[in-house]
Amino acid sequence: MSKENSKHNTMRLRYRIMIPALLAAAAVNGQAPALHLDNYTIPVGKSGATVGNIYTPQGAAKGVQLAEDTSGLFAISKKGVLQLKKKVGIGADASMQYAVTLKAGDASESFILVKDEFHRNKIVAHRGAWKNNGGSQNSITSFRDAVRIGCEGSEFDVWLSKDGVPVLSHDPHIGGKSIEETPVAELTTIELKNGDHVPLFEDYIKEGMKQNKTRLVLELKPSKTGRGEQLAQTCMDLIRKYKCEAWMLYISFDYGICKKLVSIDPHAKVAYLNGDKTPEQLKADGIWGFDYNFKVIDKDPNIFKEARKNNVTVNIWTVNTPEQMSAYLNAGADFLTTDEPEKALEIVKK
Template sequence: MRFPKKSLLMASLLMPFTMQTQAQLKLDNYVIPSGKPGAAVGKVITSGKALVTGDTSGLFMISKNTLRLKKNKSLPAGAYKFEVAIAAGDEKGTFTLVKDEFHQNKVIAHRGAWKNQPGSQNSLSSLKDAIKLGCAGSEFDVWLSSDEKLVLSHDAEIGGKVVEKTPLAELQTIQLDNGDRVPTLEEYLDEGMKQNGTKLVLELKPSKVSKERGKQLAASAVEMVRAKQAQGWILYISFDYDILLKILELDPYAKVAYLNGEKSPAQLKADKIWGFDYNYGVVNKDISILKDARSKGITTNVWTVNKAEQMDQLLNAGVDFLTTDEPELALEKVKTK
């Protein structure tokens, strides 16, 4: 189909305006340094001059497109979530910022705290118990159900049902330990955002259906995290490298880590991957990979570390995180390091 030259001219004039009005502001960080008046929170990603247009706390300002605490302001005790609206021309955004009181003990509870606690793995109970223990993070696994709902399960099957071939309502009839049921990602985020001590480590499971469905899972998860304004709590991990790349396409400032183990720290850095999260067997073959990663700014996590001697070895080697089914033991170990 051919268009008159006048129509093409009008389209070319309107296109930049349309794209500009549809553009959304972004932040490169959502976590507020604690106890530091005047501290920078994050860079506002926009082509215009950004201004704070809404801030009920009165704590924030923007200087040279950097969102920061006002110099004479400190974060109030007890409060940990703050909403800020920012605009730059026609671009607008509202962001939930979280006060950085996250635990620095390196312990990630694998599927939550469940092995020595009453709740089921990947349940709201196991998340609550990981939070009570004071873990740095609680890891959990997410799939798309047959009706494209984001739902938690470690395995492709749960309660005799294939997650990707079963609707959410049916999955939530499965009886789990401690009266738990299969939660949705939305429910998990709602629970996790009630505190600011334990990070939420969201594992996106490679689809058994297709690679495209894996990318759809990534897009749906990023959309849900944005809708809940949960960016400050979330770390993403996956065995599927394409899932991680899709997340970064949608949110270039997301923190993503790779699980499979065959990529070097240099390869991860080149692809702007935040960290590796490799199996103990991979790291134990050459423990110097931890030092190599550190030199390249790649964060290190090792799974699933359940033995005391392995914990000691990795902590002594300077690992950033340990993912474990034994968070109680790991928390005792980190106290001695």
């Protein structure tokens, strides 16, 4: 083994040791983070590339210092931007994750930055890639299959258990139990059709962070017990704990949940599902995009134009026929959510 390869492997080992230790030390207290970024991914093959602007809950952060950077690759520019050092870049063979700690006055926050190799093919697997793979919806296996076939995102649904733990299910009941009225210890014993058990959101985070190709599209379900904002806060606390912001996109039918997410992290990529807000309204509330059923899209021929005018993203669900897929992609959709991701990926490749 060459000295260069030995050094590279030593650095990889240091990251594996250091990142879990950083996570264990992370303080999560149900509050907005003291600092946050507007981006957590690192461009590949671009020396001195910008990673992200740095913010406090009040706005752009000032006087930011790089308190910890074990890799030695990063710097804070004169304009207060987190970036790779000049003449420093990362290649395809570089490590996937890098931990840094930023400090501004008394505020400090640690982050995991991720080498940006995420797919940009616009295809989101609806509840994972389950339909053509013998899997179960909202299972770890269906997520793995979405990663395997190369989807840009894999959508999944989350509720709070009776004791306040986010668990995955599309419906409010699973295995004959009401999720919001059942302790998590009972819910996780329920076996899905493919042999998986009902997963925790925390399980999904851990699985998602093993790769950097497919985003996690978290749907936060409207609470039937008035705990929508609690669900939002609990999920964001877990995301902050694991420092997995780079992987996350957010959607909800509950506009209050969407606004809660944005209040915690104004740069979170949040899209609204219910179909009753205009792009102008979404922009005014700091919502990143809409994720509307195709029937809503078909009723409004100007919706793509209005979305572009207001700089909000367009996701359409649930798009399952090749004709629909081609039409919406040609119209300029940013994402398609589908039960047929294999078909959609074939269309994208043409």
